[in-house]
Each structure stands twice: as structure tokens, then as C-alpha cells.
Amino acid sequence: MAKPRIYATSFASVYPLYVAKAERKGRTKAEVDEVICWLTGYSSDELAAQLQKEVDFETFIAEAPRPNPDRALVKGVVCGVRVEEIEEPTMREIRYLDKLVDELARGKAMAKILRTA
Known part of the structure; x- marks a missing residue:
């Protein structure tokens, strides 16, 4: 079975779309970075390095x-599919990120997005 095309897409090419989506709804790039760092464990500097290297999603x-x-704890529907039911690990991680950015853009409180409330 072929890997989804998103795996080969550079994370750096999608990152501005995440930021733009959040900013259209009054959120900030810093908040997008906070969500990404919370999910992955990258520091701000490590995230910047990954963006600079233009790694693909699979590598990211x-x-x-x-x-x-x-x-x-991230649950819900992204692109018509329940995140928690995605079996392929890399795709599930990508959809976790998509879901968190969606929650940010919808105005959800950061504490709830980061599952601390």
C-alpha cells in the first residue's frame, strides 16, 4: 500500500497554512507554535530548525x-474521520496536529487545547 502524499509534503510548506488559519480567527503564530511543541516535544528552537530543514511530515x-x-486525549473528527480511530500511527499524529490547530482556530481556550483543564 502506498503512503499518503501528505507524508512526502514538507512540514514547512503546511506550517504557514496552520498559522494563517489561526490568525484569521484572531489567534497567533506563537499559539500555533505552542500547540505544535506541546504535541511533539520540540522546543521552539528545534521547531525552527525542522522548518529550516524543510523536512517532510513523516520525518517531522x-x-x-x-x-x-x-x-x-485528542478526540474528534478531522476530514470526516475520527482521530482516535486512525490506526496508522504517522497519520494519527498528523491528524492530532490538524485537530489541535482546528480547536485553536475555533477559539477554544489554550488550557483545553493542551488538555490541562
Whole structure:
């Protein structure tokens, strides 16, 4: 079975879309970065380095230094599919990120997005 095209897409090419989506709804790039760092365990500097290297999504996920154990608490539907039911690990991680950015853009409180409330 062929890997989804998103795996080969550079994370750096999608990142501005995440930021633009959040900013259209009054959120900030810093908040997008906070969500990404919470999910993956990248520091701000490590995230910047990954963006600079233009790694693909598969590498971005695979190299995540400290995936947050609470990411399994991310539930809901992205692109018509329940995130928690996605069996393929890399795709599930990508959809966790999509879901968190969606929650940010919808105005959800950061504490709830980061599953601390």
C-alpha cells in the first residue's frame, strides 16, 4: 500500500497554512507554535530548525523528541474521520496536529487545547 502524499509534503510548506488559519480567527503564530511543541516535544528552537530543514511530515513526526503522552486525549473528527480511530500511527499524529490547530482556530481556550483543564 502506498503512503499518503501528505507524508512526502514538507512540514514547512503546511506550517504557514496552520498559522494563517489561526490568525484569521484572531489567534497567533506563537499559539500555533505552542500547540505544535506541546504535541511533539520540540522546543521552539528545534521547531525552527525542522522548518529550516524543510523536512517532510513523516520525518517531522518520526523525529519528534518527546511526543506528549496526553496527545491520546485528542478526540474528534478531522476530514470526516475520527482521530482516535486512525490506526496508522504517522497519520494519527498528523491528524492530532490538524485537530489541535482546528480547536485553536475555533477559539477554544489554550488550557483545553493542551488538555490541562
